[in-house]
Amino acid sequence: xxxxxxxxxxxxxxxxxxxxxxxxxxxxxxxxxxxxxxxxxxxxxxxxxxxxxxxxxxxxxxxxxxxxxxxxxxxxxxxxxxxxxxxxxxxxxxxxxxxxxxxxxxxxxxxxxxxxxxxxxxxxxxxxxxxxxxxxxxxxxxxxxxxxxxxxxxxxxxxxxxxxxxxxxxxxxxxxxxxxxxx
Amino acid sequence: xxxxxxxxxxxxxxxxxxxxxxxxxxxxxxxxxxxxxxxxxxxxxxxxxxxxxxxxxxxxxxxxxxxxxxxxxxxxxxxxxxxxxxxxxxxxxxxxxxxxxxxxxxxxxxxxxxxxxxxxxxxxxxxxxxxxxxxxxxxx
Numbered sequence: 178x179x180x181x182x183x184x185x186x187x188x189x190x191x192x193x194x195x196x197x198x199x200x201x202x203x204x205x206x207x208x209x210x211x212x213x214x215x216x217x218x219x220x221x222x223x224x225x226x227x228x229x230x231x232x233x234x235x236x237x238x239x240x241x242x243x244x245x246x247x248x249x250x251x252x253x254x255x256x257x258x259x260x261x262x263x264x265x266x267x268x269x270x271x272x273x274x275x276x277x278x279x280x281x282x283x284x285x286x287x288x289x290x291x292x293x294x295x296x297x298x299x300x301x302x303x304x305x306x307x308x309x310x311x312x313x314x315x316x317x318x319x320x321x322x323x324x325x326x327x328x329x330x331x332x333x334x335x336x337x338x339x340x341x342x343x344x345x346x347x348x349x350x351x352x353x354x355x356x357x358x359x360x
Numbered sequence: 361x362x363x364x365x366x367x368x369x370x371x372x373x374x375x376x377x378x379x380x381x382x383x384x385x386x387x388x389x390x391x392x393x394x395x396x397x398x399x400x401x402x403x404x405x406x407x408x409x410x411x412x413x414x415x416x417x418x419x420x421x422x423x424x425x426x427x428x429x430x431x432x433x434x435x436x437x438x439x440x441x442x443x444x445x446x447x448x449x450x451x452x453x454x455x456x457x458x459x460x461x462x463x464x465x466x467x468x469x470x471x472x473x474x475x476x477x478x479x480x481x482x483x484x485x486x487x488x489x490x491x492x493x494x495x496x497x498x499x500x
Contacts, residue, residue, distance in 0.1 A: 279481075280476075280477065313492055315477075315490070315492065316476070316477065
């Protein structure tokens, strides 16, 4: 809010889900004239979670180049609270950026298991989504969802930084939706 | 010391291939290395033929500049050939890759493990009889 106050009930949610306080608009009950607002705690927590998604620094193939560009200055995922973490213990998003080989698959599972709850997975690019043209290669897993559960699939070969950011926004929307239904 | 003759780069003669009996492979490699100056190990590769496997060692020299392909043929059943790793140290990982993908064993190899595929992987995937629908691990 421009005047620094909390939003009032009934303000429209932005279509792209990119707002910060605006996402809370439908949930917040503001007492007229006072400095008190009410919001369900799980909604507040989900809002906090989606506003500071910290992915693990983990790249597998050429998609990782686009992912690095996404996190670097030009596309600057930091604008949306996305900051890379160098260890799975501190990360809550795992971006699978590239071809998953059967030799890497157990390592991916280990990294995923090392991340603390709550955690989400973005499958970036055709290889991680389905194996794509490596699908029937003897060394490749046909989709990372055979190894770990996936929240968001980003299409492309490789996806552009804009596409990966759109995937991040989709994940943010998903987290907020989970807050709305109290899941 | 005179400047190197840059005109010679890219003008190498066509590579020569020689077929060697498996029993004298190491002797032949030592000979071309010591007596003919093929001191640089380029690669080893393998080809599956109808009657067996052909192992090809590519070695190179720079004066005069050319590449020599030393080929050795082994049968299809339990293929095994002498390891060149103690003649050319660079051969070690190439031979591991050939073992990994073709299942050819190298006698006297210092570290005869797979190099790319997981240790427990079934079969050798570049063999022509390797079935692509091999049920393993993460296949749907």
